[in-house]
Amino acid sequence: MKIAALSDIHGNLAALEAVLADIQQQGADVIVNLGDILSGPLYPSQTADLLMRLGLPTIRGNHERQLLGADPARMGPSDRFARGVLSAAQLAWVRDLPATLRLDDDVLLVHGTPQDDLSYFLETVMASGCRTATHDEVRRRAADAEATLILCGHTHLQRTMKLADGRLIVNPGSVGLPAYEDSQPFAHRMEAGSPHARYASVTRSPRGWEVEFRAVEYDWHAAADLAASNGRPDWERALRTGYC
Incomplete structure (x- = not known):
């Protein structure tokens, strides 16, 4: 089995289309989507339309949970x-997504950890910043x-770790x-270091x-320009450079 794993699309339609084209060239038996799908100042609605048509095995992330809150303000x-x-139909699709999903008996999809969509799995945040998590x-x-x-x-961040139990x-x-950038539980930055669209083939x-791990080129300058026009200079820099 060959799995193409996608995560944290954040409404970036052009990046998603570039990744899907790369997957078509590389081959995959199944494509899975690990959440944080639509939130951001780019193309949430168009991204939802594409993914709803594709019908990929998909779970929700913390941003799906958050955008379904009662008060947008x-x-x-x-x-x-x-x-x-x-749209109402798109929100209904988001509402129906599971928090976790088993692809096979031995493949588990989660957003953060098996218990929590906000916890980091392979990184640990400290007062001094973010580091790679230990095996323990x-x-x-x-x-x-x-x-x-x-x-x-x-x-x-693209990362993998094999535990002693396999x-x-x-x-x-x-x-x-x-x-x-995030302020919880301490102020820290997560930076891939280049503007490529990323996914993994497992x-x-x-x-x-x-x-x-795959890193795919797309027109990130157009995406950055759109973020800037929608009032998000933080996204503009991140999309254009891979840094905060």
Whole structure:
């Protein structure tokens, strides 16, 4: 089995289309979507239309949960922008997405960790910034999840770690937003370091799961220009450079 894992599209339609074209060239038995799909100042509605047509195995992320909140005035700007342009049918699709999903008996899809869509799986945030999580930290977060492969998203960084018990955790990085800043639990930055659209190809072989991280070119300057025109200079810089 060859799985193309996508995450954190954030309404970046051009990045998504470039990734799908790359997957078509590289081949995949199934494409999965790990959440944070639409929120952002780009093309939430058009991205939803495409994904609804494709019918990929898809879970919700924290941004799907947030943009379904009762009061748009209390949402962050990315969720509020998406909420303002999504149709009732698109919101219903988002509402029906599961928090986690089993692709096969031994493949688990999560957004953050198996327990929480806001927790980082393979990174740890400290007062001094963000670092790669230790094996012990990742083992505790994986808890008793029974899967040889756990696919996660949320941090927008391509990373993988194999635990001593054989479980492999893979974050494919972000299709649509290569950098962001957050203040919780401490101020930190997540930066991919280039503006490429990212995903992972994970293949089952006689030796176990093998991971290939992909970085795909697309017209990120056009995406950055759109973010700027929609009042998001933070997104403009992230999309154009891969840095905050």
